Amino acid sequence: MSDALKTAAPFEEAQRELVSLRDCLRFAVSRFNAAGLHFGHGSDNAWDEAVYLALFSLRLPPDTLEPFLDARLLPAERAAFLDLIRRRVEKRLPAAYLTHEAWLQGHRFYVDERVIIPRSFIAELLAERLHPWIDAPDAVTRVLDMCAGSACLAILAALAFPDATIDAVDISSDALAVARKNVADYGLEARVRPIESDAFNALPDARYDVIIANPPYVDAASVAALPPEYRHEPALALGSGADGLDFTRRLLAAAPRHLNPDGCLIVEIGHHRAALEAAYPRTPFLWLETRAGNEQVFLLRGSPCHPATQPADA
Numbered sequence: 030m031s032d033a034l035k036t037a038a039p040f041e042e043a044q045r046e047l048v049s050l051r052d053c054l055r056f057a058v059s060r061f062n063a064a065g066l067h068f069g070h071g072s073d074n075a076w077d078e079a080v081y082l083a084l085f086s087l088r089l090p091p092d093t094l095e096p097f098l099d100a101r102l103l104p105a106e107r108a109a110f111l112d113l114i115r116r117r118v119e120k121r122l123p124a125a126y127l128t129h130e131a132w133l134q135g136h137r138f139y140v141d142e143r144v145i146i147p148r149s150f151i152a153e154l155l156a157e158r159l160h161p162w163i164d165a166p167d168a169v170t171r172v173l174d175m176c177a178g179s180a181c182l183a184i185l186a187a188l189a190f191p192d193a194t195i196d197a198v199d200i201s202s203d204a205l206a207v208a209r210k211n212v213a214d215y216g217l218e219a220r221v222r223p224i225e226s227d228a229f230n231a232l233p234d235a236r237y238d239v240i241i242a243n244p245p246y247v248d249a250a251s252v253a254a255l256p257p258e259y260r261h262e263p264a265l266a267l268g269s270g271a272d273g274l275d276f277t278r279r280l281l282a283a284a285p286r287h288l289n290p291d292g293c294l295i296v297e298i299g300h301h302r303a304a305l306e307a308a309y310p311r312t313p314f315l316w317l318e319t320r321a322g323n324e325q326v327f328l329l330r331g332s333p334c335h336p337a338t339q340p341a342d343a
Contacts, residue, residue: 067256121257180208248273288331
């Protein structure tokens with residue numbers, strides 16, 4: 030029997046035999062575990078992912094499972110849920126690409142394979158209006174979201190700073206098409222401007238109160254070892270040279286010319302703190318704490334000519 034037939038057989042039997050949502054969830058978890066799926070795009074285990082896909086498929090509230098566990102599913106409902114489970118197993122697609130949605134800080138964003146799936150620590154900081162590092166959030170009038178992707182952080186910045194205009198910059202025209210859809214979904218076309226640019230190239234004279242960036246930061250060795258789920262994401266949004274810091278170096282070199290004197294630069298770099306501090310020993314990085322993890326986001330205060338953002342060999 031071919032691998033395809035072996036995979037299909039349990040789903041055909043499930044369509045005939047499973048009755049309740051509880052039955053279908055048990056089956057989904059079993060399939061996920063048997064397939065050795067990788068999780069990390071919104072959930073970190075098979076149960077949570079199965080529950081998310083079930084509630085999405087059945088158009089149930091995303092945080093309400095218990096009252097429906099023993100509900101019997103109509104054949105069409107069961108088929109729709111099992112189709113999501115089959116595609117998750119066979120194609121190793123992240124759940125967000127199956128449902129075309131991702132959630133950050135309680136906000137829903139459209140996603141597809143043109144953009145990386147949102148999962149930034151910076152979202153939590155924006156929900157707190159960058160307190161305590163921004164003393165007067167209502168005085169913030171210009172924000173840049175560099176490497177904006179789906180524009181999720183740009184939109185969260187617009188919600189955090191209601192008097193600000195936000196430039197959402199990305200090098201990918203495909204990603205910016207998704208960004209424009211999300212901006213329109215939130216009715217923010219007048220305040221959030223998607224811009225195609227390779228870093229600051231299209232912004233020669235722009236200055237900002239806040240620059241946020243969740244750039245590519247996966248090092249080459251880690252890129253080579255990525256599980257199949259991550260390989261569906263745009264490669265351009267993941268890898269950044271041998272040590273994962275190529276784009277961060279470009280930011281540090283250029284951002285001081287684009288920050289207002291009291292502005293701040295906030296950048297997510299994953300687990301590269303030691304490498305970054307070794308490369309920039311004179312730079313006063315402030316490492317921000319979040320509930321999701323610490324020492325993965327740094328903040329620098331702005332200056333028209335920041336002497337500290339020079340590498341050790343400069």
